[in-house]
Amino acid sequence: MRNIDLANITEAAAQSFQGLPDARQQVLVQALVKSLHQYAKDVQLTHAEWRAALVFLHKVGDISSDSRSEFSLLSDVMGLSSLVDLLDSDPSATPGSVLGPFHTVGSPWLDNPANLIGANEGQRVLLRASVCDSAGQPLPTATIDFWQNAGNGLYWQVDPSQPQDNLRCQLKVSAEGRFEIATIRAVPYQIPTDGPVWLDLVQPAGRSAWRPAHFHVIVSAPGYRTLVTELFDAEDPYLDSDVVFGVRDALVGRYQEVIDPQACARIGLSGTTVPVMNVEIRLAHV
16 A cells, blocks of 8 residues: 555555454554554554653563563463453363473472472461362372562562572372472562663652562363462462552451471471461463
8 A cells, every 4th residue: 555644554554464464463453553553553652752662662572581581471461361361261170370480491390299498588488279060070190380478579580599490380280189389488579670661660659669478380180271370379469559450359268376386396497386378279271
């Protein structure tokens, strides 16, 4: 088309992707083009603003690496990650929550129950969980991918003092669909404040940088939808101001002191009681 103007440019740009071989990709790209064009029209986007946006995206790309995704962080603070989680949630299953920028593929496989405490400083706790279907039937074929931050609030990817894969593992549930992880109590932490997402976007808006304490889990089982979610500490002060909008009531757990001398001995506690967070994780059928 040679005579492009304001009246026809959006349709022309969208139709230019009509040849994409994958039908779903065609829908996604064409809808994105139309939405971007409508946004530019709605705000009367200027050249200077358009160039500034490109500079910002370049900076997001420059600081990203195999172990840090600033683009994931951008999606998180814009609420897009949580929106996708909510759109994809099955009401009969445990709700999803953000993957976050610090998940890496290939965490070490450990026996169940697992002990991640090692040399980490912090309150020693147990996470005990059952994995079942939406009707409450145990799923003995489920696998868990678990990760969390250290006592200083940092994940190993941004803390050279931590060993690689600190406080993370993969494991298989028991025949009853249960798993146990001995670890340290997660602490609240700030999102990275050295990159463009914070410096150019979140901080200027006067927003908090804090995330409430949580464990990350990815739960998978054949024939069921994989769940990416987080488990939050009911006593955390930032539950109502999570910078990435990840908190759901169903994901908030509370530690209870449980009398279990054997568990105490196993994880190095001198007494007979141990703080335990018990959770049930339900998966929806594919």
